[in-house]
Amino acid sequence: MNKILAIAWNMVKRTIASRTGMITYILLPSIVVAAIISVTGGVEGDKPTVLYSNMDTGAAGQHLLAELENTGDYKLVARSDETALREGIIQQEGAAGISIPAQYTAQLAHGQQPELSVYELRASETSILVKMKVNTIAGEILETARTVNAVNGGAGDAEAKLGAILKQAELHNVGSTRTDYDLYPRQTLGVITGLTLMFLMGLVTSTVSLIMDDRKGRTMMRMFSAPVRSYEIALGNFLGSCMVGILQIAVVLTLGKWVLRYDYEVPMYLYFLVLAAFMLVSMGIASTVAGLVRNPGNAGMLNALILTPTCMLGGCFWPISVMPDYMQKAANFVPQKWAIQAVDIAAAGGSWNELWLPFAVLGLMAAVLLAIGSAILRPNEAGISA
């Protein structure tokens, strides 16, 4: 046990005892993560911009825009015509664009079914929601126009009547009020957790690269010639990088919570536990890769090969629920998914009755990967330089 602790302590000293080590391993990453947290958390209040061009002179076009404005979710910005709208979308001045064609109201009043166009440069949550919302409103307008025509039988001023009905509908006599007790986790919490996980995984890679350096410099072979067992070397190294990792998590959380005052909505010890469990898993991944690949430079690259795709799949950048079914199933194999799920459950006030599952999965992943990693680390072999 003493030997393991000695190796672990040495590992900690090597990484963070010097000033440069302190800066590169603890300070810099924590500041980056904390900055991202504050930026993403601050963005939340901003309404996404939606561009529109209204060529219609009648009531229907105005009604559509009024209803969109009424949702309170979007900032509507006018463009002079459809070409300018398209240009604005390409310049990324708005997340989505709505083009209302000329004679929209007149065509509706004559029983036709004119089509609106929604533009997007890339699929995003805003553009999808805008499209759904516009579709609903336009469907209702269409239905109303049909009713007007059916009652009027083609006689009378259908356009004026349609306008009157839409004006009346804007009053929202029948509607709903929402009571919000803030029971659900905020949307940005998922993204923030995701980004924290991504950087955490990258950091763990850097401590594991120290183990690689040891092997390459044949330090491990020398250690092996002392009365130390192979598993003691492996365990000591894991314990050491584990300590460094826990320190990193602690600093990041302290900065986020008490300096930047981001509200995590989760008990801090739970958040810490989730991150620590995830760190063990990513340490297992990194050490497995390190065991498989003998050249330290290549191991770093292979980790990049694993890091970004798993983060995407695990829902670090966007919610998993927007992905197709088979991708959601594939996400079950990725630790990020379970960590984010654990945070979600905790934020919704879930108890250990629900929390045990993600933690169990993370623990199992960590155990398996660490076992594989220590089995193939083989400290008595020197690294092969390529």
Added chain:
Amino acid sequence: MNIWTIMTYELRRLFRSRSMLLNMFLLPMVLIFLLGASLSGVVGVKSATKIEPVRVAVVNPAGEGQSAMIAAFVKLPEIQKVIVPQDVESRQAAESGLRTGKYGYAVIVPDGFDREVQQGGKAQLEFILGKNHTDNLAAGTAFDNFLSTVNYKQAAVAALGPQAMAVEASSSENHEAVKLGDLNNGGRTYTASQFYAASMLLMFLLYSGMTVTNSLFSEKDNHTLHRINSMPVKASELFIGKMLGVGIVSIIQCLAIILLSDWLFGVYWGNRPGLLLLFCLLMIIASMTLSIVVSLFSKTAASARSIISVVTVCMTFISGGMAPLPDSWVNTIGAFTINHWVLQAIVRMMLHSELSQLAPNLLMISVICLVMLCGAIFSYWKVGYHE
């Protein structure tokens, strides 16, 4: 001649490394596939995911004030696919059920809701949001759509008289009143996955800086630089040869990403292949010169590598290539990244824009390249490449 030898050796070394090949050719394909599969499939949100029905607590007052309209609505088969209505006695019971997670959403029907609707008065349902964002959205949308239909109907009755009530609703469910606009000026239809393909291409071109660092530091770390220096090879020849080798690999990588994504996923790269390659070439030059400067001035390979990967990830992130960022960001802070200018140009080429619209981007990236090139030459002149 020396330059040629060094370059071919560098190429041979790079192509022999298996993880290098995986990283340069497989990873971009995987990422483009992941992005395309998970984000462009979203266009029809409902079909993309199977929504678990949400348990909704419905508080409907008993007796005279009971709403038959709501009771009938929640029994419709297509609504039951989205929600599982549960009759609840009181508002308190619904609220405590929400807090324990027994229900996902609660709807409170006021006394005499139907009467108010028929008389054209104000009738408001109260929704209480539950613990899950998606559930809130699904249940809220279902009830809101119903209410808005009732709202328009009420307005129609108010304006046209009671005979409006008799008009049957058409099966408008199947009819899409909105079409996805085509941003294109001719050519193939633009899809959202093209955007991500372009941003991934740029991220990997930026990563080619990593290869520069590895190549420069591997000689130092293996102490082979001493040996090479003892040969009749000028330091500048060695340096230029190495950079040429890395540059050629990057160009091959770039071509592979473009061609493979075209063949495998049908990503359309626009109508100006020459200009596209020119932009990519400038991007490669910019990223290589950037990492030359970083590598020459940093002492260890590890620190150079971490600086370059941080810069790469940050630039891709800020230019909006990874996760969708707010639009106000992209045009202000994003403009300080190299990715931004090239990404915009590539997207424009995909959309068949005029040449004049591409010129500012080309000018900008050329200026960036020129400045970086001067920086690289200056730092080589100052620091040099030796142990």
